[in-house]
Every structure is written in structure tokens, then in C-alpha cells.
Amino acid sequence: MNNKKSHEVQVMSELVDKIANYCGIKQVIDIGSGKGYLSSFLSMQYNLKVYGIDSSNINTNGAHERNRKLKKHWRAYQSRARANPKSQRLEKANDSPVQNEIKFKAVNERTLNNSCLQSQDQRTTQDLVPSCVFTEVTTSETSKQTEIDLVAQAQCNESELSEEALAILNVLPADAVEIFSSSQCNSEELCEEEKAQRKMASIKAKASKSSESNLYFPLTSYITAETELGDIITDLEDCIMVGLHTCGDLAANTLRIFTAKPEIKAVCSVGCCYHLLSEQYENQEDCTEEVWGFPMCQYLKDKGWCCGRNARMSACLALERIAVGQMLPTDSLFYRAVLQVIIEENYGVTKSERHVGKIFSKSSSFLDYVRKSLKKLELDDSKLPDSCIMDYYEKYKHRMNELEAFNMLKVVLAPCIEVLILLDRLCYLKEQCFY
Known part of the structure; x- marks a missing residue:
């Protein structure tokens, strides 16, 4: 994941977990899950x-493959994590007799000196408190100090391992994780009651794991407003429906499924690609939906x-990016605008199911851009000589500033259009008696 995606995943995961805890549910349906x-x-x-659930088999297979690779790395990490504390514990055990002996001698010397001074001033104290008591107290104190040092060192080691594992844990699927308890590192220091509690917890965890060995299930299905989730998920129960970057109509259909299915207790959806939304009152003669x-x-x-x-395209623009200095790609937008004029005037095409795509980055010049675009649109470029194409470029190049100003206006209005789309969805939920 890139930094942006990683940030989005972490923030949304935290929100989804809070909603799930509030609703008391453990099942999540991720619509348009991608990889x-x-x-x-x-x-x-x-x-x-x-x-x-994703409509693309490629994405679903990619998710399975990603899980497989992560499991492999996780096993290697677990082996290293188990070996580290064991070797450090052995080293600590080998060093401890010498350290105990030094501490024991130092404390004994102080004790003897104190006892000599006390014997000179008060002989009754020596009679009442035998020297063996000092030895027992000193040994006990040394043993406690050693135990404290060992626990502190174990906690420090465990903390370091946790930090080292965080990068892996943040992206691993659930079925990649095996039970690994810190009791394996310092079980000899636990009392019998603690050992029994940890053993019972381990048994419960293993039983739960054997009955549900995989907590993440990638599935392939095309989701519509009429989709029956029970036909896709056999053990469907009370759940929360989520979607990060639900594209086009998928966001709207997610809300429709939520209002129609009582088992879906909550929804958390972040839409995108507003330009791909179908509109009821746009080109009505061409629509049968x-x-x-x-x-x-x-x-x-x-x-x-x-x-x-065009307005929905504007809703996709991010005003925040412009605010921090990430300007719009004026050259590519200019190429695209002039290309549209060429196609309309020379081929009579005003609408096409095909898309030019990201040809600008692969083109060496405006001429090269037009040639590649016409071929991708399956239009005969032989009818246009190079001079004709360049004449269009020269005709409009002085208007690049106008185009840039127009696009900046679109960016400023983008939040207004996006809010309109989002408020439409909120009003729909309110009309369905969801508050």
C-alpha cells in the first residue's frame, strides 16, 4: 500500500471497529473490497x-495471493520472535549467578559493618537478632531484585519485538496469525494460578481457531441494489456493511441494500468516481434503468x-491538493480539449463508449498524442495530415490560460457538487426512516 491508502485503511478500520463494538457485532461485509x-x-x-466482495476475479485472486505471501513472512517472523526471547533468557540466566554473588557479598559487607557498630553501642541488639537473619534478608532482597531485573528486561524485549512486528501486523490477514503467548518466554516466573489461567485461555483460543480458521474470505460477485447477500454468504448474520472507495453506483446500491436488509445493522461507505454515477434525468431517451x-x-x-x-467530474477534484501547491495538469487537459474539437469537427462523433485513457504520459508531442488517441478510439487517423492536426494546436494554444482559469473554477465548486451528492444520499436514508 502507498502512504495514502495505508492512512485511509487505518483510519476507516478504527471507525468500523468502533461502530461494530457499539452495535455488538463481529461480522463485516466489505463491498468492492479490491485486493x-x-x-x-x-x-x-x-x-x-x-x-x-469484489466484481473482479483478478482482484479476488490477488487478495488470495497476497494472503499466501503474508502468511509466509509471518511464519518467519514468528520463528525469530520465539528464538529471540529464549536466547536472551539463557544469557540472563548464565550471568545471574555471578551478579547475585557480587550483590550478595556487597550487602553482606554492609550488614557486617552495621552489626559491628551496633554491637559496640548496644550489645542487646546482637543478642536479640542472630547473624543468620541478616543473611536470609540479604538473600531474599537479592533474589527479589534479580527477579525484578528479569521481568523488566523481558518487558523491554517484548516491547522491542512488538514495535518490530507492527509493520507486518498492520497488513496481515487474520488467518496468518497463530497463537503466540508471552508465557512461552517467562512461564517459569508465573505462579501456578497464572499458568492455569493462560492455559485455559490458550485452549479456548485454539478451539475458536479450529472452528473458524480464517476470518477473511475474499469472494467474487457483482453487487446491485437487488443482490441477495444470503446467496453469497451462507452464514450471514447481524453485520456492518463497509466500502472504501465504492465506485459510481456501487455506493448508492450499498445504501439501498442497507435499508432493505434487517440483518445489516450499520453502514460505513466512502464513495468515489462520481462521474460514473448513472443519472435519472440525464439523456433520458438512452436510459432503460x-x-x-x-x-x-x-x-x-x-x-x-x-x-x-461535467459537474460530476468536477466533484472528483480535490481542492485540498491545489491548496498545498499540487496544480492541475494543464497541458494534458489542453491536449484533451483540442482532441475533442478535432474529433467532433472531422468525425462527427460527440459521444463514444471508448476512452482515451492515460495517453498523455506516453506521448512525445501533441501530434503523437492525437495519433495514438485516434487509434485507441478506432478512428481512421489517415484522413488527417500532420499539418491539419498542428493547425488545431496553433489555433487554440493562446487560450490555455482560459482553460486553466476554467479548471480552477471547477476545483473551487467541487466541494459544493460533492456535498449535493452526499446530502442526496443522507436524505434518502432519512426518507427510509433511518436517523
């Missing part, structure tokens, strides 16, 4: 039983509200 970053973190870090991504609430439906693709 399972959020799912595996939830299952391992918070011991939640997670079903990750009955369930739409926008609008969801009856209030906006009654008003026939429509954003349009």
Missing part, C-alpha cells in the same frame, strides 16, 4: 470476521434534478 487491504486489516487488527445512482431521495426526484457528467 483486500481494508478487509485483511479489519480481520487481523480487530479480530472481525470479514467477507470481502430503473435504479439510479443520482438522485436517490424523493425530494430531488420531484424537482427533476440533474448534475451532468
